[in-house]
Amino acid sequence: MVRTVYAPESCLQxxxxxxxxxxxxxxLILGQxxxxxxxxxxxxxxxxxxxxxTISEGESLLERVESMAAVSEAWVADHAKHVTRMLPGGMFVLGIxxxxxxxxxxNTNASSKVKSVLNYMHKVLxxxxxxxxxxPGTNEKLVLHYSNKTVVCKSIEVxxxxxxxxxxxxxWKFTPKECQWQRLDTYYEFDEVxxxxxxxxxxxxKDQFQQIVEEAQKALEVSVMFIDGELKDRSDPLDQLVKKKKPKNAKSASTDPPKSMMVSLFVPFESSMxxxxxxxxxxxxxxxxGVVASSVFxxxxxxxxxxxxxxxxxIIRSLTSRFTMHCDALIDDNLLPEEKVCFNEPPRRVLIPVxxxxxxxYLFPGEAPAEALLSVRELLDLHVAAAAVLCGAETPADTSEFDALDRDASTEELATPQEASQAMYIIGISVALLVLVVSILVHYYSDIRRAVGNVV
Structure with missing residues (x-):
């Protein structure tokens, strides 16, 4: 059976x-x-x-590739790596x-180069x-060749x-109408030590962030997803869920795009222990x-x-992307042991219409939406107005708690691990004594009630 791929006519243009x-x-071919x-x-x-x-006139000297033989595998793979960060979950670089x-x-030489580019890209990703x-689930990449004469697409196993x-x-089929996507939104909160x-x-x-991502992935793997507050059958198509929600008097021929579904992820209690x-x-x-704002289509x-x-x-791709960008921006990856309190604020997510x-x-603290447009223009070859960038999905970090900790650390020495463990031991003894006193009082009160009941 021949594989079929659908693309909007805007891709043909x-x-x-x-x-x-x-x-x-x-x-790159981006899709789902x-x-x-x-x-x-x-x-x-x-x-x-x-x-x-830069050369003397202040312009960058660019290498213009004239044939397949001159293509750099590493350069295409690096482009795919950066573009992947910009894709929502369920979307991938499908090929070239x-x-x-x-x-x-x-052409033997050209086809050999094509496979070399795909293999290198697959390895980097x-x-x-x-x-x-x-x-996941496939090792095949698409290769679309377009000339003024023909459009040919093939899949190659890497x-x-x-x-x-x-x-x-x-x-490969170009469709006159754009695909009608179903959007799912969620806000996933992290609050871990x-x-x-x-x-x-x-x-x-970098190592500390890697630990956070690995722990987050473990929690997500066992989490249960609810759509609009309900647990759905995993085999149900999304459009059937939308139809069930529509009132009986709704127009069946409505062309309005489907409304967003709200998703909630819950980690079972036994899995969190x-x-x-x-x-x-x-x-x-x-x-x-913090909270990761997620929108998938x-x-x-x-x-x-x-x-x-x-x-x-x-969620995991977003965490990994912003942690990687944050570490790349650091002058020194190591935090010195003598530092008492250190605040790290990875970039926040903004949405780009396509x-x-x-x-x-992703925007670092203090960056304006115009900064995102540079990446969109260079990596996606898109020209988007600054007003179209949605910056309200995630808000900047609240640093009030950090500011208080920073002030305390600057005036007082932090306790050593031994002192901290002794303090916890004392607190533990205090709590145990309190529990003992309460239990004695409860027992004594119950004895008095029984005695009074017998007298009556």
């Missing part, structure tokens, strides 16, 4: 634009794969690679597109599993032992607190099971 310039072009249908949402041309620093008059699939760079290209035909151990070279911020209790003498702790006939996977992917759905970007 995008390809025609570059083909008309008679220049070689390569870029579900059991019911494969949809492309956008084509993003890979920016030209910088080959040197090429605009040129050069024959891609029948697999380095960090928390980013969900590669679409990291396989197959010699040659091993391409399979794909039926993690231990910190000081090593010889200090405390690695540790399997074993271990005494660990720590040098400090990290209080990780799925094909309406996607199942509740697929929607659940997309929501969980989105057709009838939203992709995302």
């Amino acid at each position: 995008y390809l025609e634009q570059y083909a008309a310039q008679e220049k070689f072009g390569i870029g 794969i579900t059991d019911s249908r494969e949809n492309v949402i956008h084509l993003a041309r890979t920016p030209e690679e910088k080959v040197s620093d 597109f090429i605009t040129s008059e050069e024959e891609i699939f029948d 697999n380095v960090n599993p928390h980013m969900y760079g590669n679409c 990291n396989s032992a197959i010699k040659g290209l091993g391409a399979k035909p794909v039926d 993690y231990p910190v151990l000081v090593k010889k070279n200090g405390i690695s911020v 540790p399997e074993t209790v271990e005494y660990l003498e720590c040098d400090g702790s990290i209080h990780f607190s 799925l094909y309406p006939k996607a199942t509740v099971k697929e929607a659940e996977a997309a929501v969980k992917q989105d 057709g009838s759905l939203y992709l995302c970007d």
Whole structure:
């Protein structure tokens, strides 16, 4: 059975634009794969690679690629890695597109280069599993070749032992209407405390964030998803849930887009408790607190099971993306042991409209929406007005608690681990004595009541 992929006509216009310039072009295919249908949402041309620093006139010297042989595997893979951060859960880099008059699939050298690019991209996206760079369940990537004469799409299995290209035909269809997406929104709250151990070279911020992501993923894996406050059958299509909610007198031919569904994730109590209790003498702790705003978009006939996977992917991908960006922006990854209190504020999420759905970007504290437009223009090849960027999904961090801690740390020395454990021991004894006194009083009061009852 031939694989079928659907793309909006805006993608055809995008390809025609570059083909008309008679220049070689390569870029990424962004989309979603579900059991019911494969949809492309956008084509993003890979920016030209910088080959040197700024020249005398203040302009960057860019390397113009004229053929498939000159394409840098690392540059395309790096583009895919950065674009993946901007995709909501359930969306992936499905492959690459090429605009040129050069024959891609029948030319041995060109086809070999195509497979090399796909293999390298797959490898880079697999380095960090928390980013969900590669679409789970498949090792095939799409290759779309467009010229003024033909449109040919094939799927290629990556990291396989197959010699040659091993391409399979794909039926690529441009549709006049954009896909009607079902939106699912959720706000997932974090409020956890993690231990910190000081090593010889200090405390690695990256390692601490990695621990947070791993713990968050464990909790999400066992969490139960409710849609609009109800537990749904995982095999139900999303559009059936929308139909059940519509009143009987509603117009069946309504063209209004489906309303957003509110999602809640609950971690079972027994799963939130540790399997074993271990005494660990720590040098400090990290209080990780905040809310991740999540908006995912799925094909309406996607199942509740697929929607659940997309929501969980989105939360973990978002955490991983902003932690990575935060660590990359740090001058020194190590926190020195003598630092008493340190406040880290990763970038917050903003939404970027792309057709009838939203992709995302991240803004550091103090950055304006215009900063996000630079990434959108360079990585997605889109021109979006600053007013269209939705910045209200997540609010800036509240630093009042940190400010109070910082003031206390500047005037008082923090207790050593031994002093802290002694303090906890004293508190524990006090609580035990209080419980003992209360139990004696209750017992004594009950004896008096029984005695009075006997007299009466």
